[in-house]
Amino acid sequence: MRSFKNLRIIKDEIGVFLIVWFGQLISLIGSSLTSFALGVWVYQRTGSVTQFSLILLSAMLPSILISPVAGALVDRWNRRWCIILSDSGAGITTVAMALLLTTGNLEIWHIYLAVSLSSVCKAFQLPAYTASTSLLVPKEHLPRASGMVQSGEACAQLISPLLAGFLLGIVQLEGVILIDFATFLFALTTLLLVRFPDAKTAAVPVVNGKASLWREALEGWTYITVRPGLLALLIVFAINNFVFGLIEVLFPPLVLSFTSVTVLGTIQSLGGAGMLLGSVVMSIWGGPRTLIRGVFGFAFLSQLCILALGLRADAALFALAFFLFFFSLPFINGWCDAILLRKVAPDIQGRVFATINMICWSCIPVAYVVAGPLTERIFEPLMATNGLLAGSIGQIIGVGPGRGIGLLFITMEILAIGVTVAVYRYPRLRFVERELPDAI
Template identity: 80%
Template sequence: MRVFLIVWFGQLISLIGSGLTNFALGVWVYQRTGSVTQFSLILLFGLLPSIVVSPIAGAMVDRWNRRWCMILSDSGAGVTTVAIALLLVAGNLQLWHIYLAVGLSSVFKAFQLPAYTASTSLLVPKEQLPRANGMVQSAQACAQLLSPLLAGVLLGIIQLEGVILVDFATFLFALTTLLLVRFPDTKTDVVPKEEKTSLWQEAMEGSTYIFGCPGLLALLIVFALDNFVAGTVEALLTPLVLSFTSVTVLGTIQSMGGAGMLIGSVAISIWGGTKPLIRGIFAFDILAHLCILALGWRTDATLFSLAMFLFFFSVPIINSSVFTILLRKVPPAIQGRVFATMQALALSCIPLAYVIAGPLADRIFEPLMAADGLLAGSIGQILGVGPGRGIGLLFITMEIIAILVTVSIYRYPRLWFIERELPDVI
């Protein structure tokens, strides 16, 4: 645990630093362009390259030393940060520079995340994996909660250049922690020398392994569905909240979500999760869907704050439990590929949600729930009519379908008994 704690603390500091720069660059782009589309492109460039590269990255992580993979990934992300800082100081920073830098950082992240996650099983005893994964989730929660607050203060004091310098210092700190420790060796070459395969064939082994285990495939479907819901909420929550209240209240609601994620991460770190873990995943998965369903019923800031708190409280418990099952059941030699494949397939649902959510809300659900809309005299009498009520109906419709699908998937015996049927590899 000592080595894990050192690495975890370094990554925590680095995540906070990266959050500072991401927030500050988003503000810089929006202030100079006034374009929501240009701002949204930062989110897209920060996600798509990681999805595309993940299968190959997972195969390379399994070939390489995972500690050095993390070192090189952190170094590459640090170099892109320095490049942005130099362009900014020289007065030559353009939008395409930012998109390129964010895209490159996303590629490095595709290597770093599978290496970091797969290394956990090398460093932590099997019985401590739920708590260790909870700590990983807590680091992400801290970054989500603290980075926007710190960036808002620092931008007014040291400007964008200073924020980027702070971010680079956090990269150096994370790099130092990795250089100071050693990871246990693991057998990563599972292919006999005379049967060597190409890198692409190895990359496909992650999906082959998942599709060969029906329980893991069902778990991936659940994970993908949850990511689609989260992407839809991320895309539509701001216009929904602003349809009935102020920007200040919106910030409060989002802060409640960050607080819920942090408390949920600490809770799973101390608690360790249910036994078996799949029961906890199901329970908190249903709770998360019910929270989003509640957002559609009433335009009430208190209800929204409570729903977002409980939703984000559930997220780290679900993620930590899923990662623990994978670390216990997937052989260490192919964990990089399996985690990368899960990441690519699950995260691909988020940009899909971005693309679908806006047109569904603008062209179908909002007109239906307008004051003179087709549903104003029926459903509108229950949910209300006017701006935002179409998004509310979309949330309710989406969550009714999501809950039915979730319950159906969990009734599948291969998923419900996954911890009993798949042997522990540790």
């Protein structure tokens, strides 16, 4: 009798996760629609790449800066209400932009402010959403649940640019923003309809008789550093995010150096399709018995794909490599999340995931900053027709525009593969699933 009751509880909790996941999926697609449409709107009115880049920075920097404090507060608060309030805050900024746009008063700085406020909301929403997964899903199903979360990101990447471009021609930016707001309302409704299981509240550090939020915020970093296996796993996350940042900046000019915008769009769409397929496969399969082996197997595959991009300027090769690269990402990110959800105590998951988000997101703007100077001042001149390496490496990978980026990709991936192999040889990481007890 008890076994049937436990089975019903598990089924009910997975049902709650599916409802929350679907609501957040719809909201993510809406947010991606607005992000794409705002970028187009700003670029069309200013013609400035710098202005466009500042939107990307505004969407990322506030989350990075506030993540440690946000994670501490997420562990103090009810996670369901934390997601509700975060979604509501992002929805309010969306409405404010719609009103300004309708009245003809929307300025560029309004967009920077709104995107920054949404970024702050995301700093609370993401660790609360991730940490809630361990409350709603039995630990044996966490890899599949992580795969479903990854599939939401893949759907947004694949659908939103195409859909936003179509909607901009029909309903204009005002209509896209209103659709985004409708997706926020849908996500909010799904959260109001469900209840989360009670979670143990984190103990609050006390200094001189007063609660210390800052010390509590640092506990996420402390929790990771005293567990070397988790720290090494964080290094894997950071490497992959840095690589992704470089690709985001340098892949379009690399492709456009030898082919058309249409081919670039096709290749990027194939990347989104690869990510979606990988997420679906992971959601169905769940993963191998030892997840960490799968993480490094797919990390190695993704690095070989980027290495291949540097070998020759060939659209078919790029399409295959880009597809496989994005196919591998859900397995790397999803299985890392599943390991952390199993090994990190639920009452501190908000702080741990916020710390991981802060460090890994920080790698992306670093990649943005170094990509241009490395390419324009070092690698492209080396691979020019009369460049220093034209007679040696240039005989293998070619010379001219774009070949410097290709050499940068090859150099970067040789280093990344070396670091990945070295990290995997570290026993604390290789046996992290066996040595660290499950916390749930």
